Amino acid sequence: xxxxxxxxxxxSIQEGENATMNCSYKTSINxxxxxxxxxxxxxxxxxxxxxxxxxxxxxRLRVTLDTSKKSSSLLITASRAADTASYFCATWQPNSGGYxxxxxxxxxxxxxxx
Amino acid sequence: xxxxxxxxxxxxxxxxxxxxxxxxxxxxxxxxxWYKQKAKKPPELMFVYSYExxxxxxxxxxxxxxxxxxSSLLNLxxxxxxxxxxxxxxxxxxxxxxxxxQHFGDGxxxxxx
Numbered sequence: 158x159x160x161x162x163x164x165x166x167x168x169s170i171q172e173g174e175n176a177t178m179n180c181s182y183k184t185s186i187n188x189x190x191x192x193x194x195x196x197x198x199x200x201x202x203x204x205x206x207x208x209x210x211x212x213x214x215x216x217r218l219r220v221t222l223d224t225s226k227k228s229s230s231l232l233i234t235a236s237r238a239a240d241t242a243s244y245f246c247a248t249w250q251p252n253s254g255g256y257x258x259x260x261x262x263x264x265x266x267x268x269x270x271x
Numbered sequence: 272x273x274x275x276x277x278x279x280x281x282x283x284x285x286x287x288x289x290x291x292x293x294x295x296x297x298x299x300x301x302x303x304x305w306y307k308q309k310a311k312k313p314p315e316l317m318f319v320y321s322y323e324x325x326x327x328x329x330x331x332x333x334x335x336x337x338x339x340x341x342s343s344l345l346n347l348x349x350x351x352x353x354x355x356x357x358x359x360x361x362x363x364x365x366x367x368x369x370x371x372x373q374h375f376g377d378g379x380x381x382x383x384x
Binding site: 197254 | 312
C-alpha cells in the first residue's frame with residue numbers, strides 16, 4: 158500500500174472558492190511537504206510542515222498536520238484559474254540502508270473554473 | 272524558469288539504442304535525484320546521490336545507469352529499454368539528502384518504440 162494517499166483524486170471548483178485536499182501516511186515522519194505540478198512540468202515545492210507543527214500558512218495556502226491521525230490537509234483559499242494543477246504530498250522515511258527516501262502521495266488533480 | 276535544467280525535453284528511442292539524459296543545477300545542492308513518472312501517477316524515486324555518491328537505488332533495472340560526474344551534474348544512461356519505460360523522467364536537487372525541499376527540472380519525456 159502507498160505511504161501517502163490523497164483524496165479527493167480530482168476536484169473541480171469555481172474561481173474564488175476554497176479547495177481542500179487531504180493526505181494520509183503510514184509511518185512516522187520528520188516533516189511533510191506539499192508540491193504542485195502543472196501539466197507537463199516539474200514539481201514545485203509549496204510548503205513544508207514539521208512533525209512538531211500543527212498548522213502553517215504561506216500566502217493563500219494553509220497546511221495542517223495531525224500526527225496522531227497520520228494525516229495532513231492543504232487548503233487553498235480564494236482559488237484562481239492559475240491554481241489548476243496536480244498537488245502531491247511527500248514524506249520521508251528511513252530505508253533499510255539507513256538513508257532517507259521520499260514517497261509522494263497519489264495526488265489530487267485540481268481544476269479551477271474561471 | 273526552473274533552476275534545474277534537464278536535456279533533452281523529449282526523446283524517442285528504439286529498444287536497442289543507447290542514450291543519456293542530463294540534469295544540471297547551480298544552486299550548490301549536494302543531493303540529486305532521478306524520478307520516473309507515468310501519466311496520472313506520482314513520481315517514483317529511482318536514485319539518490321548524496322555528495323556525488325549513490326546512496327539509494329530503488330531496485331531499478333540495470334538498463335538504467337546513473338552517473339554523477341560532479342556536484343552540479345547528473346546523468347542517466349539508458350540502454351536496451353522496454354516500451355514500459357516510456358515515461359516522464361524528472362531530476363531534482365536539494366541542499367542535502369533527506370527531508371529537504373526539492374527543486375525539480377521540467378523533465379524529459381521519453382518514448383520507447
